[in-house]
Amino acid sequence: xxxxxxxxxxxxxxxxxxxxxxxxATVVDLDGSSYRRPGVRMLIREDDVMIGAVSGGCVEKEVLxxxxxxxxxxxxxxxxxxxxxxxxxxxxxxxxxxxxxxxxDCLYAFDQVIENRQSFELRTAYExxxxxxxxxxxxxxxxxxNFSLNQNTTAQKSALHFSQTMNPCQRLLLIxxxxxxxxxxxxxxxxxxxxxxxxxxxxxxSLEDFPGIDSLLNFEPEDFPVETVDANTAVLLMTHxxxxxxxxxxxxxxxxxxxxxxxxxxxxREKLLSELMELDMDIDLDFVEGIHGPAGxxxxxxxxxxIAISILAEILTVIRKTEPMMLKDKLKEIHH
Numbered sequence: 150x151x152x153x154x155x156x157x158x159x160x161x162x163x164x165x166x167x168x169x170x171x172x173x174a175t176v177v178d179l180d181g182s183s184y185r186r187p188g189v190r191m192l193i194r195e196d197d198v199m200i201g202a203v204s205g206g207c208v209e210k211e212v213l214x215x216x217x218x219x220x221x222x223x224x225x226x227x228x229x230x231x232x233x234x235x236x237x238x239x240x241x242x243x244x245x246x247x248x249x250x251x252x253x254d255c256l257y258a259f260d261q262v263i264e265n266r267q268s269f270e271l272r273t274a275y276e277x278x279x280x281x282x283x284x285x286x287x288x289x290x291x292x293x294x295n296f297s298l299n300q301n302t303t304a305q306k307s308a309l310h311f312s313q314t315m316n317p318c319q320r321l322l323l324i325x326x327x328x329x330x331x332x333x334x335x336x337x338x339x340x341x342x343x344x345x346x347x348x349x350x351x352x353x354x355s356l357e358d359f360p361g362i363d364s365l366l367n368f369e370p371e372d373f374p375v376e377t378v379d380a381n382t383a384v385l386l387m388t389h390x391x392x393x394x395x396x397x398x399x400x401x402x403x404x405x406x407x408x409x410x411x412x413x414x415x416x417x418r419e420k421l422l423s424e425l426m427e428l429d430m431d432i433d434l435d436f437v438e439g440i441h442g443p444a445g446x447x448x449x450x451x452x453x454x455x456i457a458i459s460i461l462a463e464i465l466t467v468i469r470k471t472e473p474m475m476l477k478d479k480l481k482e483i484h485h
Contacts (some may be wrong), residue, residue: 150188150189150190150298150315150316151206151315151316151319151329152252152318152319152342153189153190153201153341154190154271154315155248155263155318156200156201156341156464157173157190157191157192157201158201158251158256158259158407159168159349160192160194160200161192161249164192164194164198164401165250166298168256169194169195169196169249170194170195170220170250170455171192171193171195171248171249171250171260171411172192172193172216172220172247172249172339173191173192173193173194173247173248173287173298174188174190174191174193174203174212174216174244174245174246174247175188175190175244175245175247175273175287175465176188176190176203176241176242176243176244177227177244177245177273177275177309177311177313178239178242178243178277178309178311179240179242179243180240180243181240181241181336181439185202185203185204187195187311188388189201189203190263191209191212192201192249193212193213193216194397194439195220197213198216198480199212199213199466203242203244204230204242204343208242209232210414211228211230212228212244212246215228215244215246216246218262218281218476219246219247219248220353221301223248224281224282224283224301225245225246225247225248225274225282225283225284225285225286226245226246226280226282226303227243227244227245227277227278227279227282227285228244228279228283229241229242229244229279230242230244230285235355236261241395243275243277245273245275245282245285245286245287247285247286247287247298247302248286248298248299249298249299250298250299250300251289251296251298251299251364252296252300252407253303254296254316255289255291255296255298257296257307257331258291258292258296259289259291261291261319262291263317263318266316266318266320267292267317267383268290268314268316268317269290269291269314269315270289270290270312270313270314270315271284271287271288271289271290271312271313271315272287272288272290272310272311272312273286273287273288273310273311273312274286274304274305274308274309274310275308275309275310275311276308276309276310280290280329281299283307284301284302284303285302285305285308286299286301286302287302288302288304297418297459299457300381301340307374310317312327316341316381317379318341318342318381319340319341319343319381319383319407319468320342320343320344320345320379320380320381320382320383321324321333321334321337321342321343321344321345321382321383321385321464322344322345322346322377322378322383322384322385322406323337323344323347323349323384323385323387324346324347324384324385324386324387325344325346325348325385325387325388325393325412326346326348326352326358326359326409326452327387327388327389329387329412329453329457330359330387331358331359331458332345332384332453332454332455332456332457333460333461333481334360334362334456335360335361335457336457336458336461338361340461342360343362344359344362344363344478345362345363345364345365345366345377345408346359346362346364346365346366347365347366347367347368347373348365348366349368349369349370349371349390349393350367350368353436354367355385355402370393370395370396370397370399371399371400372413373397373400373401375400375403375414376404377399378401378404378405379406381404381408382406382407382409383406383407383408383409383410383467383468384385384404384408384409384410384462385409385410385411385412385444385460386409386410386411386412386458387411387412389412391420391421393394393427394411394413394421395421395424395425396398398421398440399425399428399429400423401434402425402429402432402433402435402436405436407464407467407468408441408454408463408464408468409440409441410440410441410442410445410460410463410464411440411441411442411443411444412442412443413426415441415442415443418440418442418443420443422440424438425437434462435481441463441467442449444460444463445459445460445462445463446462446463446466446473447459448462453473458474
């Protein structure tokens, strides 16, 4: 959800420049089940523009209505939404609505944390009682320094608190610049991930070839900046060149991405891994065994778009440590 919160800050800057007040809505508690879980947030502007969502679309109008009093008096409030008779989720949502006006120091610190791909913490005080909650709100911890999201927020030691740690945005690194990389980049961006594409100088590619991506890395395989690969980076080798894939694997062998996949049939993967271990007898076997190839889940994908979905679905199962299955066959709750 880091990418959603990142977008809230981005949209707040736009609203601030136009002198438009903002309110932040946070799902702080839940009785029963819901489309989304506590920790999801949305921004409401005084001109009724809403950024983000806290449900599948059924709660947002009520949030907009309830936010009007916060715009008028600048006081936080707790609202509830009972979906047991209106939704299929059969749960009661508790949302804290608070004025959203982080100061310039907070905005700068947030930018630094996002740019440096660091984690940050959020802590929201609330009571499970409908009505105004003066002084209640959210503190954000950036580089060991706490900031309030509006000047009226004070510490509420005896209140309930919803706390969460937000990790760096999920990054998708596509190594290869062919048409299928364009499709994967598109779907990755639509999921809110930061997407980078790595190509070699001879491929003569530019940012315009991959609309919307965050960066284009133009290096020979042996010169690739491995420091850009962290524990929140999913890497997919898709150069369509056996030699290039092997060179990239040698360069990446000391990295620990959250996922590393390779396109191509199983026999190609086995050949790659065999040659990789011959070239480096001391390579970490955990690195070798962690390579997913052929990349993707078996969902019957045929088109480039469907293949992209199958690959991203596998990445999600690895990141979330889940086993893919039909939800109708899941005996426990979805978010158990």
